[in-house]
Amino acid sequence: MTLELLPAVDLLDGQATRLVQGRAGTQTAYGDPVEAAADFAAQGAGWLHVVDLDAAFGRGPRNRGQLGRVVEAVAPLPVEASGGVRSPADLHALLDLGAARVVIGTAALDDPEWVAEACERHGDRVAVGLDARGRILQARGWTTSGGDLFEALARLDAAGCRRFVHTEVARDGMLAGPATERLREVLAATSRPVIASGGVAALQDLRALAALEPHGLEGVIVGKALFAGRFTVAEALAALAEAAVGRRGLGNPKGVPRRMGGRRP
Ligand code: AMZ
Numbered sequence: 001m002t003l004e005l006l007p008a009v010d011l012l013d014g015q016a017t018r019l020v021q022g023r024a025g026t027q028t029a030y031g032d033p034v035e036a037a038a039d040f041a042a043q044g045a046g047w048l049h050v051v052d053l054d055a056a057f058g059r060g061p062r063n064r065g066q067l068g069r070v071v072e073a074v075a076p077l078p079v080e081a082s083g084g085v086r087s088p089a090d091l092h093a094l095l096d097l098g099a100a101r102v103v104i105g106t107a108a109l110d111d112p113e114w115v116a117e118a119c120e121r122h123g124d125r126v127a128v129g130l131d132a133r134g135r136i137l138q139a140r141g142w143t144t145s146g147g148d149l150f151e152a153l154a155r156l157d158a159a160g161c162r163r164f165v166h167t168e169v170a171r172d173g174m175l176a177g178p179a180t181e182r183l184r185e186v187l188a189a190t191s192r193p194v195i196a197s198g199g200v201a202a203l204q205d206l207r208a209l210a211a212l213e214p215h216g217l218e219g220v221i222v223g224k225a226l227f228a229g230r231f232t233v234a235e236a237l238a239a240l241a242e243a244a245v246g247r248r249g250l251g252n253p254k255g256v257p258r259r260m261g262g263r264r265p
Helices: 033-042 064-074 088-096 106-110 112-125 149-158 180-189 203-210 233-249
Strands: 004-012 015-018 048-052 079-082 101-104 126-133 136-139 144-148 164-168 194-197 217-222
Touching (some): 004 033, 004 064, 004 194, 004 233, 015 033, 033 048, 033 064, 064 079, 064 088, 088 101, 088 112, 101 106, 101 112, 106 112, 106 149, 112 126, 136 149, 149 164, 164 180, 180 194, 203 217, 203 233
Parallel strands (some): 004 048, 004 217, 048 079, 126 164, 164 194, 194 217
Antiparallel strands (some): 136 144
């Protein structure tokens, strides 16, 4: 299988924005999020990841209009939406706007019972965001910490949550490479699909992550590297497709034709 690429459009005050390690005040604005999303879609992305940063910081949902416009602009491309989903009303609002999947972070720590119920009720339409500095989980726009990553993962996995998004906060927006070792530990701790986020800076990082696909890595979220022009969505998709083909070839390292003696079609 090919690792799924989820280009990320983070929204702050209606603008496409990148933060450094998620800290307020470090933002670089990249203009109209609808334009960015449409461009990523046109290049062949299979998913988009959209974060309402204002909502994640607890300033209320200021970007739902933009989220709706993004969903419309890229349809039928599925959009994963997150940020500030703390109640059933928040979750339903994003599903009603057309999000194919909603990621819940802070509430998975604050209100695990509701999140377990939401996972059960909505199945694949809900994923749990495990945002962490090392093993320590981060909440409320990564301004507070609480709980152990692996304890929460075990608990939510047992509660039936179907998919996890692991973000290494210390790497996010840093263009310093993904937290591959931590990710290996996360993959070893659950048999549910995992999406990785944070730190991707180069096509080589994507190839390294693609090697984790057989261990349960399903996708990778890329933000800053795309907005900073390190590579394009099209290049990223080509690198991931190539890595998947290379991996399939590993079962047959010398490239010996499998149907020896058979006629070529
Ligand atoms: O950059 C940040 N400070 C930040 C961020 N990108 N804070 C939260 N988030 C993202 C998480 C997840 O997708 O990676 O927002 C979502 C979680 O939000 P919440 O409000 O459910 O914790």
